[in-house]
Amino acid sequence: MSAGSTRITTLLLTAFIGACGSAPQDDAKFYNTIDRFPLSGISDMVERKPVLDEFQFRNIVHRVVDPYQKLAALHNARIVLRVPVEADVADDCLDAKDDDTVLRCSWESDFANADAGRSRQESSWYVGVGGGLARLPAMTPEGLALVLCHEIGHLFGGFPFIREGFTGLALPVSVDGQADYFSAQVCVRKIWAQDNNRYNLEGFTYEQMIEPAAVTQCNAIYPATPERELCYKTVFAGMSFVKALGRRSEEDPVPSVATPDLSEVGVTDNLHPMAQCRLDTFVAGALCPTVLDAALNPAAVYYDETKIPGYELAAPGGEAARDQSMASSCHENFWPQGARPRCWFSPEQTEEGGWMNEL
Numbered sequence: 640m641s642a643g644s645t646r647i648t649t650l651l652l653t654a655f656i657g658a659c660g661s662a663p664q665d666d667a668k669f670y671n672t673i674d675r676f677p678l679s680g681i682s683d684m685v686e687r688k689p690v691l692d693e694f695q696f697r698n699i700v701h702r703v704v705d706p707y708q709k710l711a712a713l714h715n716a717r718i719v720l721r722v723p724v725e726a727d728v729a730d731d732c733l734d735a736k737d738d739d740t741v742l743r744c745s746w747e748s749d750f751a752n753a754d755a756g757r758s759r760q761e762s763s764w765y766v767g768v769g770g771g772l773a774r775l776p777a778m779t780p781e782g783l784a785l786v787l788c789h790e791i792g793h794l795f796g797g798f799p800f801i802r803e804g805f806t807g808l809a810l811p812v813s814v815d816g817q818a819d820y821f822s823a824q825v826c827v828r829k830i831w832a833q834d835n836n837r838y839n840l841e842g843f844t845y846e847q848m849i850e851p852a853a854v855t856q857c858n859a860i861y862p863a864t865p866e867r868e869l870c871y872k873t874v875f876a877g878m879s880f881v882k883a884l885g886r887r888s889e890e891d892p893v894p895s896v897a898t899p900d901l902s903e904v905g906v907t908d909n910l911h912p913m914a915q916c917r918l919d920t921f922v923a924g925a926l927c928p929t930v931l932d933a934a935l936n937p938a939a940v941y942y943d944e945t946k947i948p949g950y951e952l953a954a955p956g957g958e959a960a961r962d963q964s965m966a967s968s969c970h971e972n973f974w975p976q977g978a979r980p981r982c983w984f985s986p987e988q989t990e991e992g993g994w995m996n997e998l
């Protein structure tokens with residue numbers, strides 16, 4: 640599932656075909672959904688007791704989503720929690736509207752996935768997360784926060800974009816690679832800014848819980864302890880994410896910070912990159928500060944959370960959008976550790992049929 644359609648996994652493809660063929664009359668359902676994580680078939684983590692309960696699940700959803708309501712309002716939109724579109728739920732959940740009911744129904748569903756989307760009226764931006772996701776053996780509170788941030792990333796991550804449902808009729812949302820990058824560079828950094836980020840719930844330091852190669856990389860970028868700890872925690876979350884969701888079979892190698900995906904796409908990947916590539920993207924996001932002045936980086940980074948790079952432009956797939964996005968993230972020539980990995984991102988162009996080429 641990295642570059643181009645030839646590497647789309649069967650599972651992902653099936654999910655899309657299923658969505659396309661399921662209910663042609665239900666346009667809202669079809670157009671307003673972007674996400675389908677590849678499901679994990681990994682047995683080596685089944686023994687681990689899930690650490691999340693419903694209370695934590697609800698807390699994490701609110702902790703991630705609520706701070707973004709203010710920012711959505713700047714774009715005349717409102718984030719609406721919903722039961723994920725493809726989740727199987729009881730009849731009394733089908734019309735769930737208020738957050739409390741939506742989250743109860745979501746928690747009760749075994750759907751191990753999440754989604755996001757924008758209505759075509761633009762006033763509602765949706766985020767949904769299934770309770771099955773929180774019960775995956777490798778999932779952690781940090782990993783679930785990163786999943787939620789990934790969904791927020793589809794809405795706020797900016798260029799490069801894809802139109803939901805590939806129909807050409809829906810509104811642009813960020814591609815999965817960008818949603819991953821945003822989740823680590825911007826979203827968890829915002830959500831966890833005031834936390835004590837030294838220990839996880841089980842009492843281990845994040846520094847202990849991640850690979851030594853990642854500790855070295857975090858330390859090389861950040862001189863101060865709080866920033867280092869946030870970097871470790873983000874990498875830990877990324878590891879939880881890819882373990883829970885990123886591998887397709889036991890034959891797939893376990894992703895590692897020490898073995899980055901060095902492949903380079905010719906055009907930006909519109910779909911879910913491979914697990915290793917996704918881990919690389921989370922690490923890159925963790926290693927890219929949201930502000931870097933020109934003394935450190937000639938292509939200075941300044942991420943302004945009130946803007947969505949490229950989104951308000953008449954041509955959100957065009958060069959001006961690309962340039963706004965480059966200015967808010969790390970440049971591969973000047974800050975390569977934090978640049979969006981080439982295993983999914985091409986600064987030159989997006990995939991044929993993607994947003995850029997439709998304009």
Ligand SMILES: [Zn+2]
Pocket residue numbers: 673674675789793815818
């Ligand atoms: Zn996604």
